[in-house]
Structures are given as structure tokens and as C-alpha cells.
Amino acid sequence: MAAVTPPASPLSSGDPTYRAGVVDLLGVLGLGELIAFDRMSADSGLAPTLADKAALAAMAVTEFHHFERIRDRLGDLGVSVDEAMTPFRTAYEEFHANTAPSDWLEGLVKAYVGDGIAADFYREVAEAVDPETRELVREVLADSGHSDFVVDRVRQALDDDPRVAGRLALWARRLVGEALAQAQRVAVDREALAALVVGGADGDGLDLAQLGDLFTRLTRNHAERLGRLGLSS
Amino acid sequence: MAAVTPPASPLSSGDPTYRAGVVDLLGVLGLGELIAFDRMSADSGLAPTLADKAALAAMAVTEFHHFERIRDRLGDLGVSVDEAMTPFRTAYEEFHANTAPSDWLEGLVKAYVGDGIAADFYREVAEAVDPETRELVREVLADSGHSDFVVDRVRQALDDDPRVAGRLALWARRLVGEALAQAQRVAVDREALAALVVGGADGDGLDLAQLGDLFTRLTRNHAERLGRLGLSS
Numbered sequence: 001m002a003a004v005t006p007p008a009s010p011l012s013s014g015d016p017t018y019r020a021g022v023v024d025l026l027g028v029l030g031l032g033e034l035i036a037f038d039r040m041s042a043d044s045g046l047a048p049t050l051a052d053k054a055a056l057a058a059m060a061v062t063e064f065h066h067f068e069r070i071r072d073r074l075g076d077l078g079v080s081v082d083e084a085m086t087p088f089r090t091a092y093e094e095f096h097a098n099t100a101p102s103d104w105l106e107g108l109v110k111a112y113v114g115d116g117i118a119a120d121f122y123r124e125v126a127e128a129v130d131p132e133t134r135e136l137v138r139e140v141l142a143d144s145g146h147s148d149f150v151v152d153r154v155r156q157a158l159d160d161d162p163r164v165a166g167r168l169a170l171w172a173r174r175l176v177g178e179a180l181a182q183a184q185r186v187a188v189d190r191e192a193l194a195a196l197v198v199g200g201a202d203g204d205g206l207d208l209a210q211l212g213d214l215f216t217r218l219t220r221n222h223a224e225r226l227g228r229l230g231l232s233s
Numbered sequence: 234m235a236a237v238t239p240p241a242s243p244l245s246s247g248d249p250t251y252r253a254g255v256v257d258l259l260g261v262l263g264l265g266e267l268i269a270f271d272r273m274s275a276d277s278g279l280a281p282t283l284a285d286k287a288a289l290a291a292m293a294v295t296e297f298h299h300f301e302r303i304r305d306r307l308g309d310l311g312v313s314v315d316e317a318m319t320p321f322r323t324a325y326e327e328f329h330a331n332t333a334p335s336d337w338l339e340g341l342v343k344a345y346v347g348d349g350i351a352a353d354f355y356r357e358v359a360e361a362v363d364p365e366t367r368e369l370v371r372e373v374l375a376d377s378g379h380s381d382f383v384v385d386r387v388r389q390a391l392d393d394d395p396r397v398a399g400r401l402a403l404w405a406r407r408l409v410g411e412a413l414a415q416a417q418r419v420a421v422d423r424e425a426l427a428a429l430v431v432g433g434a435d436g437d438g439l440d441l442a443q444l445g446d447l448f449t450r451l452t453r454n455h456a457e458r459l460g461r462l463g464l465s466s
Contacts, residue, residue, distance in 0.1 A: 034283065037290060041274035050267065050322070051314045054304065057270060061297050064290055071287065081284045089283070 017192050022133055023077065024193035027084030028186065029122050029137065030070030034085070035092040036115065037064040043107035052104070052153070059111055059146040066140040073136055087190065091182040098178045105157050105164065106171050109229065112150040113172050116225045117179060120218050125197050154229045169231045176222065250425050255366055256310065257426035260317030261419065262355050262370065263303030267318070268325045269348065270297040276340035285337070285386070292344055292379045299373040306369055320423065324415040331411045338390050338397065339404050342462065345383040346405050349458045350412060353451050358430050387462045402464045409455060 040060035047053035074084050099114075101107035119141040126137035158165055187194045198211055223233040273293035280286035307317050332347075334340040352374040359370035391398055420427045431444055456466040 031283070034287060034290070038274065038278065038286075041271065041293070045271065049315050050264070050318050053271075054267060054300065054314060057267070057297055058301075060274070061294050064294050067287065068291075081287060082282050085283050 017195060019077075020192035021196035022129055023074070023079050023084050024087070024190050025122075025125060025129065025133070025137075025196060026070050026074050026077075026079075028088045028190075028193065029140070030067050030074065030081070031085035031088045031092060032118055033063045033067035033070065033140070035096065036060070036111075036118075037067065039096050040107075040111055043101055043104075043111070046101065046104040046107050048104060055146070055149045056107065056111065059115075059149075062146060063115075069136065069140050073133075088186060091186050095178050095182045099175055101171075105154060105168060108150045108153055109168050109172055109231075110175055112147055112154075112229065113175050113222070113225060114179070115147075117176065117218060117222055120221050121183075121214075124214055124217070128196055151228050154231075158230045165231055168229070169226065169233070172222075172226055172231060172233070250428060252310075253425035254429035255362055256307070256312050256317050257320070257423050258355075258358060258362065258366070258370075258429060259303050259307050259310075260312075261321045261423075261426065262373070263300050263307065263314070264318035264321045264325060265351055266296045266300035266303065266373070268329065269293070269344075269351075270300065272329050273340075273344055276334055276337075276344070279334065279337040279340050281337060288379070288382045289340065289344065292348075292382075295379060296348075302369065302373050306366075321419060324419050328411050328415045332408055334404075338387060338401060341383045341386055342401050342405055342464075343408055345380055345387075345462065346408050346455070346458060347412070348380075350409065350451060350455055353454050354416075357447055357450070361429055384461050387464075391463045398464055401462070402459065402466070405455075405459055405464060405466070 037060045040056055040063065044053045044056040044060065047056060071081050074081065099110060101110050122137055123141050126134040129137075154168070187197070198207075226233045270293045273289055273296065277286045277289040277293065280289060304314050307314065332343060334343050355370055356374050359367040362370075387401070420430070431440075459466045
């Protein structure tokens with residue numbers, strides 16, 4: 001994404017569309033963390049042991065601390081959590097309503113795959129924003145190392161019963177499909193955010209070819225993650 | 234509780250009943266934190282705004298970090314989470330099944346009252362154990378300041394509609410009744426833990442008069458907490 005030249009200090013540049021885009025970016029990212037906390041906490045109820053429950057709960061807690069960072073940054077910008085995040089509530093709630101895991105393994109795959117795709121996407125988008133916002137997004141998205149736990153548990157389950165692989169691979173495909181459907185919906189609803197990502201009249205953001213490259217990278221990383229779980233994409 | 238003289242280094246003293254009691258104490262306390270995390274996370278779904286949801290989620294996350302401290306200590310003692318905590322699972326699950334809040338205010342009162350009573354009780358019990366365990370219990374139970382948020386929200390609700398007070402006071406009484414019922418059950422099931430609290434043949438722990446004093450203090454503190462919420466006990 002070397003072709004993208006983010007503005008140096010855009011939040012003070014007075015461009016209201018840019019500022020709205022950054023607030024949207026923080027809002028959609030922060031709410032994603034808060035709702036992920038919510039869902040992972042609930043899904044930890046599917047765990048076979050208390051230690052496993054605690055491991056998924058720890059992933060949920062990491063998401064919550066990320067949310068806190070975003071909330072604080074929004075506060076610095078004078079924007080409340082509810083103002084910035086409510087516009088994205090329906091999209092996340094529909095995503096999670098359509099992807100409620102039916103067992104512990106589906107919950108693990110969802111936590112791993114969903115977290116991974118979201119992190120890839122937001123990290124790319126952050127290339128188009130000012131350095132301070134970008135740094136915050138990168139910090140929030142840094143892998144916290146909990147994914148080893150998921151890989152270990154899913155691989156163990158596949159060792160125990162290889163037939164599970166087909167079901168989980170289908171499940172991962174459904175997660176991606178639902179995520180794309182909601183992302184499309186958000187892009188249509190939130191012009192300022194879409195302008196950040198795909199570029200406005202002033203040439204910031206990605207052009208169509210770059211957007212294609214972005215999807216290629218997201219798809220490739222997703223396939224690699226599935227491979228680590230022992231699943232085909 | 235000045236009459237109680239805790240053993241100086243009892244975990245290395247080779248007394249198996251004492252060690253079992255301490256493992257039980259850590260187990261019942263740690264599971265309480267983990268399940269409280271679970272329930273508060275779920276109850277945060279009752280919040281009217283995302284900011285309120287995040288505030289209750291933050292209380293849940295604090296409970297989870299307390300759980301982590303207990304888990305680590307159990308690990309030092311060579312005891313797994315599942316080994317130490319599973320014996321208390323039914324009691325907590327029944328408590329929470331019988332006290333599922335029907336709205337946001339009941340969820341707040343439960344978080345505040347439940348947390349308060351549990352902290353009072355465990356802090357008193359910790360007087361009867363070795364200094365290292367006692368210090369850990371005290372640290373884990375230190376008020377993390379989130380209760381101001383609950384007091385503020387409940388008082389605001391009572392200002393808006395004073396009729397809510399009667400219902401919430403009844404709710405608080407039910408919480409205490411259910412907690413006592415489950416505590417009684419645990420005391421019957423777990424002899425080593427009961428011996429820590431009420432004293433065995435060797436005279437450690439509380440005698441009957443001291444146990445009466447303990448309940449008096451718990452009741453008084455509970456009434457004070459309700460008073461801070463603007464409720465009568």
C-alpha cells in the first residue's frame with residue numbers, strides 16, 4: 001500500500017469528512033472488540049472444562065482491554081462510546097446472531113478466524129490514516145498469543161475425530177460469508193468510513209485495483225489460518 | 234477475630250486437612266470470580282447504552298483478573314483449576330440460575346451486593362489461614378472502585394421512579410437468601426473448608442460465638458451497602 005500517502009496531521013486539518021471517517025473507524029473497531037468480548041464470554045460456556053472456559057474468557061478479556069484503548073482515544077477526540085459505536089451495532093448483532101456456534105469447537109474456530117480477519121482488515125485500513133490513529137489500531141490488533149490455545153484444541157479434536165474437519169471448514173466459510181455481508185452493509189451505510197478505505201475524490205485511500213489486492217491478501221491470510229488449524233479453505 | 238492464631242507456615246507443615254482446606258478456599262473463591270465474570274458479562278447485555286454495558290463488562294473483567302491470580306496460586310501448589318474448582322460448580326450454578334436478573338437494575342444490584350457479601354465473607358475466612366494465602370485473598374478482594382458506578386446508576390433510577398426501591402430491596406433479600414442456602418450446602422459437602430472456617434478439634438478457626446459475630450458483621454455491612462444504594466434492608 002506504498003501508493004497511499006496518509007495525511008500527516010489530519011484530525012487538526014479541519015477536514016470534517018476525514019474526521020468522521022476516523023471516528024467511524026474507531027467506532028466500528030471498538031464495537032467489534034466489545035461485542036467480541038461479549039460473544040467469547042458467552043461462548044466460553046460451551047467449554048468442556050473450567051480451564052478451557054478460562055482460556056476463552058482470557059481471549060474475551062483481551063478484546064475488552066482493546067475496547068478500552070479505543071474508548072479512551074474517542075474520549076480524547078470528544079466523542080462518546082455510544083455516539084461512535086451505535087451506528088455499527090445492528091451489523092455486529094446480525095453477524096453474531098447468524099453465526100452462533102453450536103458447540104465448543106465452532107466457538108474456538110469463530111474466535112480465531114473472526115479475530116484474524118478483522119485484525120487483517122483493520123490493520124490494512126489503518127495504513128490510510130494519520131500516524132497516531134494508525135499506531136493505536138496496530139497496538140490494539142497485536143496478536144496477544146492466545147491463538148496457540150485455539151490451534152492446539154482444534155488440532156487435538158481433529159486427531160480424535162478427523163470427520164470434524166469438513167464441518168468446521170464449512171463453518172469457517174460461513175463466518176467469512178456473513179462477515180463480508182455485514183462489511184458490505186456498513187460500507188453502504190457509512191460514507192465517510194468507505195471514503196477512508198476506498199478513497200474519495202482527493203485520491204486518498206485505495207483505488208479499485210488496490211482494493212482487489214486487499215481482498216487477495218485477506219483471503220490468503222484466512223487460508224493460512226485455516227491451514228494452521230488443520231482445515232482446508 | 235484476634236482469638237484465632239493462624240499457623241505460620243501450614244502448607245509445609247504437612248497437615249493434609251489444612252492443605253485441603255486452603256485448596257478448597259482458593260477453589261471456591263476462584264470459581265466465584267470466574268462465574269461472576271461469566272454472569273456479569275452476560276448481564277451487561279441488559280445495559281441501556283453501550284457505555285453502561287462497558288462499565289459492567291469492566292467489573293466482569295476485574296473479576297476475571299482475580300480468577301487469574303487464584304489460578305496461578307493453585308498452580309504453585311500443584312493443583313489444577315478443574316481439580317480445585319469443580320467441586321463448587323453446582324453451588325454457584327444453582328445460585329446464579331436462581332438469581333438471574335430480569336432487568337438492568339437487578340443486574341447492577343446483584344453485581345454490587347453479591348460481590349460485597351462474598352468479599353466480606355472471604356476476607357474474614359482468610360484471617361484463619363497462613364499469611365501468604367491471606368495476603369493473596371486480600372489483594373484479590375480489594376475493591377476496584379467500580380462500585381461507584383453501580384451506586385450512581387441505582388440512585389439515579391430511584392430518583393426517576395421511587396417505586397423501584399421496594400422491588401430492588403426484595404431482590405437484594407432474595408440474593409442473600411440464595412447465597413446463604415448455597416453456602417450452607419458447601420459447608421456440608423466440604424469438611425476441610427468448613428473446618429477452616431468454624432474450627433476443628435485443634436481449636437483453629439472460629440468457635441460458635443465467633444461465627445455468630447461473623448454473621449452479625451456480614452449482615453451489618455450488607456445493610457450499609459443497601460443504604461448506599463438508597464435501599465432498605
